[in-house]
Amino acid sequence: xxxxxxxxxxxDGSRLNRLLRSSSAPAGVAQRARIVLLAAEGxxxxxxxxxxxxxxxTVLGWRQRYSSGGMGGLDDLAxxxxxxxxxxxxIVVATITEPPPELGITHWSARLLAxxxxxxxxTIARIWRKWNLQPWRTETFKFSTDPELDxxxxxxxGLYLNPPDKAVVVCVDEKSQIQALNRTAPIxxxxxxxxxxxxxxxxxHGTTTLFAALEVATGKxxxxxxxxxxxxxxxxxxxxxxxxYPRVQLHVVADNYATHKHPKVQAWLARNPRVxxxxxxTSASWMNMVEIFFNIITxxxxxxxxxxxxxxxxxxxxxxIDGWNNRCHPFVWTxxxxxILAKAQPRKRTSNTRH
Numbered sequence: 336x337x338x339x340x341x342x343x344x345x346x347d348g349s350r351l352n353r354l355l356r357s358s359s360a361p362a363g364v365a366q367r368a369r370i371v372l373l374a375a376e377g378x379x380x381x382x383x384x385x386x387x388x389x390x391x392x393t394v395l396g397w398r399q400r401y402s403s404g405g406m407g408g409l410d411d412l413a414x415x416x417x418x419x420x421x422x423x424x425x426i427v428v429a430t431i432t433e434p435p436p437e438l439g440i441t442h443w444s445a446r447l448l449a450x451x452x453x454x455x456x457x458t459i460a461r462i463w464r465k466w467n468l469q470p471w472r473t474e475t476f477k478f479s480t481d482p483e484l485d486x487x488x489x490x491x492x493g494l495y496l497n498p499p500d501k502a503v504v505v506c507v508d509e510k511s512q513i514q515a516l517n518r519t520a521p522i523x524x525x526x527x528x529x530x531x532x533x534x535x536x537x538x539x540h541g542t543t544t545l546f547a548a549l550e551v552a553t554g555k556x557x558x559x560x561x562x563x564x565x566x567x568x569x570x571x572x573x574x575x576x577x578x579x580y581p582r583v584q585l586h587v588v589a590d591n592y593a594t595h596k597h598p599k600v601q602a603w604l605a606r607n608p609r610v611x612x613x614x615x616x617t618s619a620s621w622m623n624m625v626e627i628f629f630n631i632i633t634x635x636x637x638x639x640x641x642x643x644x645x646x647x648x649x650x651x652x653x654x655x656i657d658g659w660n661n662r663c664h665p666f667v668w669t670x671x672x673x674x675i676l677a678k679a680q681p682r683k684r685t686s687n688t689r690h
Contacts, residue, residue, distance in 0.1 A: 341374035481617035495668035502584035506625040515540040515648035554663035566597035590620040
């Protein structure tokens, strides 16, 4: 006996076919879609059961479910019985609590915590995702011990947010020990679905130090490369920067590297009173905005570059900076001095109570 064809609701035919062809649809859902489509073609229940690999009552059940509920009738029903109760708070507390010493671990993995608490790995992973817990990650921090922290922060941030009238503010620093690395095999280019690949081994051809001065107002960079980074090179570079910005008051932001405060540097500043040095607080060289540029040139030109000599490396650096200056833009400083100072010093704990 041939079963009467199952009447599909408008638009359901294309939706069922998409489910059947989808590589991401659960196998059970694709199976139900096939049953309904075969039923709509008028295939007998017994034949459908044979083709799909299920029992005839299963075919009858899904035909009935579709007839009464449409596409929604093909969804899984809530299972009977009391749902499993998971104490999420206990799992969160266990995650942020140091593991027992006898385990010999510094932090929990999902599988270790699941075994420790008697839950499944999937349960722990789900709760970690929900509460954005990532025990495997760590970040670093450091509090400045500079006795002039407040004054230096306000001085540097003031230059960024409210620069002096008719003056130029530049951020100066050195990126030392840049290596001219030549990979032992050519870098394999990017392909659809595959990243670029480079050999892990390389040949060193020497190093150079990049001196850079970032103009805060425009993002333009003045640069020079030297073999060393002593006070001699720093004075030479300051002279170059001063010539690049003639007849204007020049404010130079630098970190506390000893070279920047050398007596010869102080003598040069005394001979050039239009140049004023401003120092970031100790352990706060991140306040020097040229560090942003160093990060960019590292990612976009140096780290994945191949250089056969120091001369080749310097040419690559200069080529990148020429291109940068053609498309440069200022980096906008947004944090006020009060915002920074509120986080720059350790808070005094008044009690051991967690809030």
